[in-house]
Amino acid sequence: MLRLRCKTKNGSHIMQGLTHQSCVQELKSKVEELTGIPCDVQKIMVGYPPSSLDLQNGDAHLKDYPIKSGDTLIVEEEKNKPKPPQDHPTVTKAPRLEASPTLARRVVPADNSCLFTSVNYVVEGGVYDLACAPDMRGLIAQIVSSDPAAYSEAVLGKTNEEYCTWIRRDDTWGGAIEVSIMSKFYQCEICVVDTQTVRVDRFGEDAGYHKRVLLIYDGIHYDPLQKETPGSDAPPHTIFSTTDDVILAQALELADDARRKRQFTDVNRFALRCMVCQTGLVGQKEAREHAKETGHTNFGEV
Structure with a gap:
């Protein structure tokens, strides 16, 4: 609006x-x-x-x-234009009802690999491949292991070797570190729009990339954003120019609409269960503390 x-x-x-x-x-x-x-x-x-x-x-x-x-x-x-006669109403054309391309969410499964599925979908121009996650996890592990100085324990929150083992598992979630790595690898700006804060985080913003892709994030789940024409067989558009600020404004409007409908998860309050020992937990903080104390890192939302 x-x-x-x-x-x-x-x-x-x-x-x-x-x-x-x-x-x-x-x-x-x-x-x-x-x-x-x-x-x-x-x-x-x-x-x-x-x-x-x-x-x-x-x-x-x-x-x-x-x-x-x-x-x-x-x-x-404009003084140099004659005004229309006041005793006759101005006749205007009704707007055409042709469908226009709109920015929309493409829902992907909540299977712990939604980030990897979403990034692959947008960078590949709308190719939906649920089998891509293992390869993308492996790619990230390879990049991290090849540069232990840049990807140290201070950055990763665990040793380089531990991280590479961790990220390859199919029950771990990706986040900002992984988005940053994929932005560099694909040489494109990845914009993540948050539905709770209606904020956009732009990874690779200052790198001089010419391409931009968009994801929407609700606190625990990522979906890709695409431009599509309702009722049309035309393929979706997922790659945009980094000079296209209109598409960012549309993404924020989409996020604000989701916020008003409360389509987000408060990560400080949502209920979790440790899938290893079945302990009930609330929010990210308790999950991190439990993982630190027990070594358990497989959590499910209740």
Whole structure:
């Protein structure tokens, strides 16, 4: 949802009810409703210094313009254009009902390897391969073991050798360390959008990569994000440009919607059970302490 401020010489108004999927004509009609300036003589500018938007195509979508939530739109009346007759209503075209590509979550199994399945899916351009996890775990172990200075116990939380054995197991979960390693290996920025905090963590942000892929994270589970057209047989789009900030804004909107629906797990409060000794635990802290005391690292969510 876009929240824009419409500013004229006579004051400003908060403009709501628009999204990036709204068309130009909807925007112009909303501006006319708030300011009284007819659609045909509106000059709409955005940015600093303000630059005029070319809004001739009323059917174009707002996602194709440099407009994001929170922006201030400066609206003026163009004096060199004749106003439409006041005794005849302005006839506008209804927006087309063609489906537009949208960013969506592609759900993968919660089988302890969701991170590896999700990363493989997006970097391979939408190839769904549940058998990829062992190879990806092995790849990470190989990279870590080849550079014990960079991947020391201080970084890994366990010795280099212990980590390499641990990450190869199919009952261990990947996290930030593994995302960072895969970002370097695949030479792409991996953006992880958190549904609890509505925050995006960008791995490889300053490395100069040209490609970007997106994951969504709910506290314990990762899913890939893809751009798809509803009702279309076109393949999903999972690789984006690192200059595409619109896709990041859409990912954050998706995460915020999940947060409002409480589609996240509070890792400090969710119930766990040690699958080795069946001890009941609450949250990551108790799980870490139990693992330290017993050496048990296989946990299941209750």
